[in-house]
Amino acid sequence: MSNVSSHLNRDEMSLQFFTEPLFTGGEYGVIVVGGGHAGCEAAAASARLGVKTLLLTLNKDALAMLPCNPSIGGTAKGILVREVDALGGLMGRIADKAQIQMRMLNRSKGPAVQCLRGQMDKNQYHREMLAALEHYENLDIRQGEVNQLILEGTQVRGVILRTGAAFYSQCVVLTTGTYLDSRVVIGSVHYPSGPSGLPPATPLGVWLREQGLDMCRFKTGTPARVDGRTIDFSKMKEQPPDPEPLTFSFLTKPEEVAARPHISCWLSYTNEKTHDIIRANLHRSPLYSGIIEGTGPRYCPSIEDKIVRFADKDSHQTFLEPEGLDTTEWYVQGMSSSLPEDVQIAFLKTIPGLEQVRVIRPAYAIEYDCLQPTQLNHHLAHKEIKGLYTAGQINGTSGYEEAAAQGILAGINAGLAVQGKEPIAIRRTQGYLGVLVDDLVTKGVMEPYRMFSSLAEYRLLLRQDNADARLTPLGRELGVISEERWALYEATQAEIKKERSRLEESRITPQDEKAQSLLVSKGDNPLQRGISAMELLKRTNISYEDVVSLVGPGEGSQAATEQVVISAKYAGYIKKQQEAIDRAEKLENKRLPVGTDYRAVKGLSLEAGQKLTDLQPENIGQAGRISGVSPADINVLLIWLEQEKRALLSNNIT
Template sequence: MTYPGGDYDIIVIGAGHAGSEAALASARMGLKTLLLTINLDSVAMMPCNPSIGGTGKGHLVREIDALGGEMGKNIDATMIQCKMLNTAKGPAVHSLRAQADKKAYQFRMKEVIENQVNLLLKQQEATEIIVEDGKITGVMVNTGAVYNCQAAIICSGTYLKGRIIIGNVQYDGGPNGLFPAMYLSDSLEKNGIALQRFKTGTPARVDAKTLDYSKMIIQEGTNPETHNIINANITRSPLYTGEVVGIGPRYCPSIETKVMRFHDKERHQIFMEPEGLNTNEIYVQGMSSCLPEDVQIALYRTVPGMEKVEFMRSAYAIEYDCIHPTRLKASLESKEVAGLFFAGQINGTSGYEEAGAQGLIAGINASLYLRGEQPVIIDRSEGYIGVLIDDIITKGIDEPYRMMTS
């Protein structure tokens, strides 16, 4: 049973990094905006690495800031530490990277969104887009509410028919134990929007109390014993049994992929990164995996200083639906449905910064669309955001896209 939920100029589906920037942009441009999220506690969540910026990505954050976005301000207010990368090279490739306090980052962004004029945040799952005469007219949610709109921006991240994979343990789920969005994909396909399947993964989060930092050699990483465990159990990895059909990111491979692909390497670097100032959770960068949990524990314990490590969250892979971005205009509006925009990982990209940049542009252009004005299109020669958008809409992608300076 449905009921009328109200009228809005723009509805943004998903409140991750893309959705947050999109909703803030449209609201700040004076449009009545509704921001829907599957869980209010997941606003601006960092489901993977606890950092903002880095090579290429730091450039995007600066461009977001120059265009009035929030990501740079938010990380400045909540970061643990900041470092300039690539200082041995020319200034064109100098990139800031900030270590984030994940919860502080989320809470501040949520506060900014909640206090933004023209913007309403709701915890509801979008289940269907309503299209009439080839144009978006509304969004239906899981509670039966139907919200009318003149434009919508889909920023669904990795939630669309999300599937968690930990060896032979596989189930429908979103990142970090959240629910997946199991219905919106069908509505998109019904309206002529073709989908593809991608994959990404994340390392385990381990308990800092169980680490012996005195045994860790700076930037030493894995060792032959780690590799032996992976080789002996590779047939238990869904990546190598054909169970995982989604295509993963080239620049963020799992530890088993690194070991199998680079046989000549005796070591792979790993880093211990704190998830925040008020938690014992440590993000083990470089050890992403979807091997069974018992194998994960065994291989993690081969690393010096991790002999007695205890997991707080297991490493996992997640498969999800995304669109073919060649079906987007340069404004990030769909070629199939007028007034429907897409931003973030649903466009086949990876990374918080790439998502935030697209969200900002989609929010601006959805607002200009309603005003009857020309969209903002950044040329490849004008900014990294221009390179990012031009790449995905003209070249297409067959793996998650990451921004590079080269």
């Protein structure tokens, strides 16, 4: 067959795949390659826009699989889930349907760093997502392995599957996760494989590399799964769910989740015996023998890493997390490892409660190819190959939530491109999604990127509680928001407004004895003159309940009340950060022309000229975040930009 060619994978194994299509499978506006968290959101978003969309997955039974920890959300990540939800995405809704434990993290801290984390029933999560997508309008799901893209010059035209089937489209979104030319490593054993025993996408990985794209090799890992019937929970510390119903999605009503069964996680610790076993077997680790070439994330160290790097710590904690309600499998959080299986079993048995443990799936490390994301713009579109979008782990990130967030953005932009509309970018000042994408495309990745709250410089305003106010109006404008969601959003905003003006208009006077005695009892200064209930609420010692006891309850929902309280309590900080945002936005609004040779701009440092030319930042704000570009360089750029503008104007006149 002339349309089949041979290729070598990383381990020099010979592969054959179609380079010319055997037949036409179908035509779509957008094709999404990969059915993980990025792919599901990308496909759904594109379909919501009304664009005919195809979601291709290696194995439909593994759609929206949670191959690592059985949880969604967590610090910073929980805010991403809310943002995806605010844009009409699925993750929050599905997570609410599959939740088996919910906690609000950082309750004792400020509202900006409070985040939801939910334990998921993994199978149910998969089933619910599949059910949702199977009934999505404009969306087809098909099982099949993409081997290569069809290119016409630098324009994407579609994909070719391993079977030779060709699917044509105007845009392709690659959301290939950890599957690209991936291999699994356990001790000295390694073999081509995707996560959890699924096949790798080796030909596509090889094909992308052959196109001369800037690729990197990353590594991640997952701990063992063990049989819950062999765990002695009495030796562990219980971590129960929060008592009240909590939901990821703005749409989910508390009563929908209140009836679901919620179960605990369990905490135990490693000890000297565990560490001794690991130390004695370090020479059998693939990291030390050099089998693993990929760069792993520091925030997700294997247990052997922890023991080597923090040699003085004689104990590390491990959480046992349920993988679902109807399975006996438990996830051993904190114990990811690439040591040989016999070593894993031995060290697990030293942990209190796991003495008799039976391993169901051993821990493994997985290496995979990804793209250096500096090749992308803020729309997650490839700068050179037109119609190509990428999202999720292929962009060097890690985590379900980071993937979903990129997926929805890439899906929206691919869909908009098909419709011939302007793409959208989310700014750092608008959401964690904006921070995530800007970090990726501006700074690139040296290790798998995880969302941290400290990466968001405006985090006081980028809270989980106001994700709807930040993004839902944009979603509405784009047409990716349901009527139901928009109605709820408008109702909440109206309630906020109403409660705010009620508190601003309610006066409390020094003659109000109840108020004065309340203030005294709270150790606060009594009133000298009349103030509004809002002013009173701003006082540190005064709670909303205190204010209600004086002026009566409001009519708004809890969510609306929360917004009013937060904006009153943290007014000073919020104002400060809002001013910083206003300043930053001015720079973001100064757009830079693409294709500029900055090395020719007089006054820029050599380093800045080179880096700006390489990266082609979209605006002055982004230029300032490139390492090596100094404030002086930015001043030069501002003047240069104004010069260009005037030159253009005078040319137009003459």
